[in-house]
Amino acid sequence: MVDTLIAKRHLMANKKQTLVAMLGVTFGIAMFILMISFMIGVNQFMEDTMLSSTPDIHIYNDIKTDYTVSIAGDYFKDKNLLVSVRHPKPKQVNLNIKNASGIINDLQHDPEITRVSPFLSTQVFYNYGPVQINGYINGVNIIDESKIFDLRSKMIVGQPEDLLNADKGIIMGRGLASKLNLSAGDMVTLTTPAGTSMSFRVVGIFAIGIGTIDDTRSYINLANVQQLMGKDRSYITDINIKLTNNKLAPSKAGELYKKYNYKSDDWQTANSSVMASNIVRDVLTYVVSITLLTVAGFGIYNIMNMTIQNKMKDIAILKAQGFSGHDIVRIFLSQSLFIGFFGALMGEVLGFLLSYALSRVPFPHNDFISLKYFPVIFNPAHYFFGLVFGVITPFIAGLMPSIKASRIDPVVILRG
């Protein structure tokens, strides 16, 4: 109690010095808050975009170019003969998933899976008048697909259900629609690589926000694509899966691969380069923040040392009057904790204001990314950590000088 009174007086007696030390912490914490809010905001944005274009798990039939088995063996029957075949041609393979309905039924009963969307994907040419553009179509059950990717919120024109109501409808990516100069109600002709073609009416336009998808993809009812390709009703090539917890995707994907022997990509593996840059941003944030806090810590260390140098006489007199070493530590440590706590508090306010300001800055216009403002996340946990760091740093910085102060021999000082 007396100790805090003395500490307060010391701080008030050197207002300028106290303020400078506090500003060091303030700046460090504000930068920490700003950087982490922005970096995590970017990470979150990347993850959201990823998840709006990548399912938690994607099961598909990887084209297996299996060259190990050759009909040459059958031809030369003789077991003692060594047959070597150069440049074999791969066998014609079907890209579909066999026993799809069994697998889908199986997946739908898995408690870790919330939604299953089988689809048939193929390359097509889009024809509209003389314009011909290369792209993809996904034959889907639009209800399942839109639940996985939240298509409803991505629709610019129309609704996902419009696909069900139209006879031969198509929902197009925004980029694709604008390249073909199509709008809702227009007809477009699709031609498969095999040469069959069919016309569809545009019932909706979506924009996921990723150029490579919006420029090439459209959705059609699964049955229409099967018809277009001349396949039967069980023919599908891919299954998209949404999990209850998408963090479990990598292990679940491995499990599914073992079970069905079809390639299973989890969203993290499918976007490993994005995940890697997320990690780089995280590391960068912590490195910069820790550097700033360390600098602030050294500032406090210096100022505490200076204060103690100036207060040698006072320390001696306090000790002579019966203040113990613990009291002296408390007097000086509480000063640096005060500096840290209020510096950090100001830093949180400043950090919040800067983050808020950044979140209002329009993001430079870009065809590939649909972002209106800089992505910033406001997470109370960051503010909590800021405060914790803001108290731990000055505690460590103030501890050594305070202990040094408590060891001062009053006799040496009083003798002068």
Add this chain to the structure above:
Amino acid sequence: MSAALRVENLNKSFHEPEDFQVLFDISFTVNKGEFVPVIGKSGCGKSTLLYLLSTLDTDYQGKIFINDQLLTGESQNNLARFRNENIGFVFQFHFLLPEFTVLENVMLPALKLGKLSRKEIEEQAIDKLRQLQMDTFAHKLSSRLSGGQQQRVAIARALINNPTIIMADEPTGNLDSVNTGLVFDIFRELSHQKGITILTVTHDLDFAKNADRVIEMVDGRIKI
């Protein structure tokens, strides 16, 4: 009469820069309420002795008792507590804390002791300041006072916890003759009327003559 202070065979040496013995076999007793100046030539070891008696310096051989309590060998924390409660200090250079008012300077040792409420401590502090005719300066910053005024505040501070003994090292060393007289009058009054033991190092021989008893030191020994 019981002893306020008793020392037995005190020996003290410095080891830096070289081994050098300052105090030799010092033994004496001071009774409660006695006013005892310590005199001697410069460098004979008066200050050194006072720092031992005040428990600030614990590097010595021999035994020190205050209020019949053996203090030799006690832990630093216990000694701090003991000083706070039983010993008042007055130094040559007033040594008030400059950021605090006169009143707060006087109150601090009592706040540290923590036996009374803040309000009671404040009343007592005003009371001590009044005894030294310094109550009108109570709310002034201590750094704004003259040397003599500061020394009187330092005495009030030494009195705040009603110590058994006050130790002073040349308390009048920086004061003019008027202020010197004032300080010694106060000391005499404190010992005779309040029964506080006072041990003070001084070079003022006139004044020493008027005391109950004088301890004279010569080259680290007590002359009887």
